[in-house]
Structure formats: C-alpha cells, structure tokens
Amino acid sequence: MKLVFQHENPIIVGNIKNILENIGVKTQLRNEYIGGAAGELPPTDTAIELWVVNDRDEERALSEIDNINFPSSSIDWYCKKCGEVNAASFEICWNCGSERADIA
Ligand SMILES: [Zn+2]
Structure with a gap:
C-alpha cells in the first residue's frame, strides 16, 4: 500500500480514485468518515487519503495524478x-x- 494523494475534499479524491481505477490501478480510501465523526479536529487532519493497493502501481498512479x-x-x-x-x-x-x- 502506498499513499499517492490526499485532500480534504472527498469529491476531488473520489474523482482521482475513479481516474486511477479507469487505468487499472486498485485504490483504497482512508479517513473517509473522520470529517463527520470528530468535530474537534482541524480541517487539515481530516484529509482523505488515497492509497494504491499494489506498490508497483505507485509510479503509474503518481504520473497520472501529475497529468490531472x-x-x-x-x-x-x-x-x-x-x-x-x-x-x-x-x-x-x-x-x-x-x-x-x-x-x-
Ligand atoms: Zn458544482
């Protein structure tokens, strides 16, 4: 598992997840629900993380994100x-x- 992207806006992360899945990169989201559950956390701590499941996909994922x-x-x-x-x-x-x- 490699972290390739993070953002506090779930829609942006979701879009990037879709783009990566479209080129065959398996991804997983983390911290998806923290924003609603932990009210006292500052926004910077509620960023949603996008991970690639297979480490070998990391480079491809990063270059794809670069192109966005x-x-x-x-x-x-x-x-x-x-x-x-x-x-x-x-x-x-x-x-x-x-x-x-x-x-x-
Ligand atoms: Zn709109």
Whole structure:
C-alpha cells in the first residue's frame, strides 16, 4: 500500500480514485468518515487519503495524478449547478458533486 494523494475534499479524491481505477490501478480510501465523526479536529487532519493497493502501481498512479489539471490551473468545464470550474478529467463537480453536463 502506498499513499499517492490526499485532500480534504472527498469529491476531488473520489474523482482521482475513479481516474486511477479507469487505468487499472486498485485504490483504497482512508479517513473517509473522520470529517463527520470528530468535530474537534482541524480541517487539515481530516484529509482523505488515497492509497494504491499494489506498490508497483505507485509510479503509474503518481504520473497520472501529475497529468490531472486541477481547477485552478485549467478551465475545462463549468458546473451547471454551482458554476465552479472543473478539470476535464473530472466526471463530477469537485465543489458540489453534480454530474458533469456537456455544454454545447
Ligand atoms: Zn458544482
């Protein structure tokens, strides 16, 4: 097991998990439910961790994550519900979780 990514936003982590699973990398989430359970923890301690199950997939996973354009660096699609900008590789809005809708 190797930790390849962590973020406090479960939707962003979920998107990256989907991307990795799509290229055949088995992943596992940790700390998924801490945010709701431990109210006194500061936000930095509630980051959700994304682990690859097979150590040999670590390099592939990291290079794939490197290729992901995050909303701050690349404008690819706008969420119709909340108006946030999402990277092209994201299937659901990182901000509100709405499904991607193709805009003509
Ligand atoms: Zn949204």
